[in-house]
Amino acid sequence: MPLIQVTMIEGRSTAMKAALIHGLTEAAVAAIGAPRESVRVILQDVPGAHWGVGGVPKSAPSQQAQQTQQTQQTQQTREERHG
Numbered sequence: 001m002p003l004i005q006v007t008m009i010e011g012r013s014t015a016m017k018a019a020l021i022h023g024l025t026e027a028a029v030a031a032i033g034a035p036r037e038s039v040r041v042i043l044q045d046v047p048g049a050h051w052g053v054g055g056v057p058k059s060a061p062s063q064q065a066q067q068t069q070q071t072q073q074t075q076q077t078r079e080e081r082h083g
């Protein structure tokens with residue numbers, strides 16, 4: 001009985017999770033000849049605040065997003081001054 005465990009950042013829809021479960025099941029059937037009814041899939045959603053990459057939680061705004069926000073604020077300030 002194959003058991004496939006997937007840990008991912010939360011936020012995917014029920015339909016996306018169902019598609020993942022189906023795809024993983026089919027992959028196990030094709031790859032190792034497992035009977036479809038014996039394949040188990042566990043999806044574990046993890047909050048972005050609990051998932052770190054490069055020392056930064058995924059829930060933290062990305063550098064690019066921060067730069068974009070700063071650029072927009074700068075442009076807005078300029079427009080207000082010259083408005």
